[in-house]
Amino acid sequence: MKTGVEHNGSGVSLLVCGTGGKTFxxxxxxxxxxxxxxxxxxxPGMPPFVLGVARIRGSAVPVxxxxxxxxGAAVDASRWITLHTDDHRAVALAVQSIAGIRTVERDDLEELPPLLDGDAPQLFSALVSRDAQLLLALQASHLLPDGVWERLAEVTSS
Structure with a gap:
């Protein structure tokens, strides 16, 4: 099954977050x-979902x-989750709440339906049914398009 979520043995650990009534x-x-x-x-020139850049542990990190x-609407963030991407970059995700860690069985991870899964980089990598809700798993490596990373590199290096 192609879910894009790394797993260890039969389970995968997920950090469950909430924003504007949505859980992911x-x-x-x-x-x-x-x-x-x-x-x-x-x-300047960033998409609306990029709040800017913050200095985190000595590095400029996009938020x-x-x-x-x-x-949805802009979030009144109470927490940031600092994530590392596949290409050794860091990005901070502003969320309203962190519900905790949930370990799900690998068999509970579902592939994205064809409508959500295409050739372009995908924001979500898998679906999980959680307490009668659909839980989408975000892919850290796809939170920012390559063009945004390039623009940020230009700005932070000058």
Whole structure:
């Protein structure tokens, strides 16, 4: 089954988050840390879901609004989740709440339906049924398009 979520044995650990009435998850293997929000500096030319850049542990890290990213309103973030991507970059995801860690059986992970799964990079990697709700697993590596990473590299290196 192609879910895009790394698993260890029969289970996978997910950090369950909430934003604007929506619940989603991030594979624990992508999570560096959770933290209180820090000041951000706006970056011209960014998409609306990029709040700006924050200095986290000495590095300039883009901050993504999970509400706008998932098609809702801007979030009043109480926590940031710092994630690492497949290409060794970091991104902070601003969320309203963190519900905790949930381990799900590998068999409970479902592939994305054909409508959501295409050739383009996908924001979500898998579906999980959770307490009669559909839980979408975010892919850290696809939170920001390549063009945004390139623009951020230009701005932070100058």
């Amino acid at each position: 998850a991030v594979p624990l293997t992508s999570v560096r840390e959770t933290m209180r929000p820090l000041p951000t500096s706006a970056v 993504v609004d999970s509400g706008i990213l998932t098609g």
